[in-house]
Structure formats: structure tokens, C-alpha cells
Amino acid sequence: MYQNSQMLAQYNHGPTAVSIDHACKVKKNRTYVRVVVFIISVILLLFVGGTVSAWVGNGDAHAKGAAPVQVYVVVHQGDTLWSIASSHAAKGQDLREYVFQLKKLNNLKNVTIYEGQKLLLP
Template identity: 40%
Template sequence: MPKYTTYKSIYEAADINENSRESRTFSFASFLHMLGMPKYRWTRSGATRARLLLFVVIGLFAGTGVVHAFQSSEPAPEVRSVVVSPGDTLWSIAERNKPEDADTRIFIAGIKQKNGLSGSEIYAGDELILPNF
């Protein structure tokens, strides 16, 4: 070992005088080692398990936060629907049920989207779900 170095091996026994007032550094690992417990060595599988556990715990906390972020104090809007009468068109249904300031074409597009319609064909007796505007 070189004469002038600050390196101190962790495996060499330190000669510490019981009466000296030298400051000692404390670590949990050295405390467990003094009690006679073996040192824990990270293996590849142990590190993988620890990462997986950490990932699951973080996921649980993050998932809980996301759920709380998307919760609303307002009740869900009610689903309105209408039964198609003979002679009804999408335009006439939209004119009767849309809000006053809404565009009829946009309301018709909302009806088509809510009901999965590709065209404008509707038949008497069909039940159409109206969009919430």
C-alpha cells in the first residue's frame, strides 16, 4: 500500500482505541455486518425483482392519481334518445332536438357518430341516441 494515500480498505480491521474520540461514520450495512448478518449481494434476478416491485408500486400510486384526476363531481349527463316516426329525417329530428345556438349540420354529424350511421338512411321504429351538446 502506498505511503501517502487516502484509500482505506473495507476489509482491513481498523485499530480503534476505545478511549479515542475519533469520529466514526455509521451505515446500516456496517451495523448489520457487526451483528453478524451476511452482506446482501445483488444478483441479476434480485435486481430484476426489485425493479419490478418498484414499477408496480409506482404504477399503483400513479394509477390512483389518474383515477382521482378524471373523477368529476358533476353527475354524468343523461342519455337522450328518440324513436324515429314515419316521415322523419335526420334533419327534422335534429331541428326538433338540437340546442338553439347549435348548427343543425353539426348536430346531424353527432347523431350519426353516436349511432354508428354511415349514411342518412333511418327507418321508422329506429331508436337514435342524441348527442349531448
């Protein structure tokens, strides 16, 4: 029994055991390298995609912001600047300021408006 243990110990410490350990280490190193390469590839892909998206997206944003939509309202009988302002002003906006903007935008000298007149809304 003792001789079998000695032979087994000698067999385990021989060159075969060393090469198995070395092979495992090489395999682990290859795995780590593959993981690192994969992570770097993903980061690079995200960076390039984000850069291209931002570069292309900025042109669209400027094109949309360059030509704001102008909204008109046609004056009906009984309308006043105050009634137009109260129906079209943003919630919480000062109506006096909105009337002032209406007058300035439409080059009105006073608050007199006429039926059928088109007014540009601020």
C-alpha cells in the first residue's frame, strides 16, 4: 500500500501534473482576455453610436427650431383683445402681458380690433 502511495505521489508531481496546471492557467488567461476585449468592444461601440447620434441629431434640432410655427386667430364679432388673450394664453400667464404682446406683434396702436381681422398669436 505504501508503494502505491509513493507511485501515486510521484505520478502527481511529474511533468504531466505541471502541464495540466499550466494548461488551466492559459485557459483562464484566454478567458480573461476575451472578456476584456468584449467589454472594450461594447464600450467603443456605445461611444461611436452616441457620437454619431449626437452629431446627426443636432442638425435636426436646429432645423426644427429655425422656423417656429406661426398661429393666427380670426377676430369674430364681439371679440376683444382681452377675450382672445384669456382663451389663448398659457395657464398662469399674466393676461395684461399677453395683450401687450398681441398689440406689439400685430402693430396695433390701441385695443381696437375689427371683425375678420387676422391676429398673430405670441
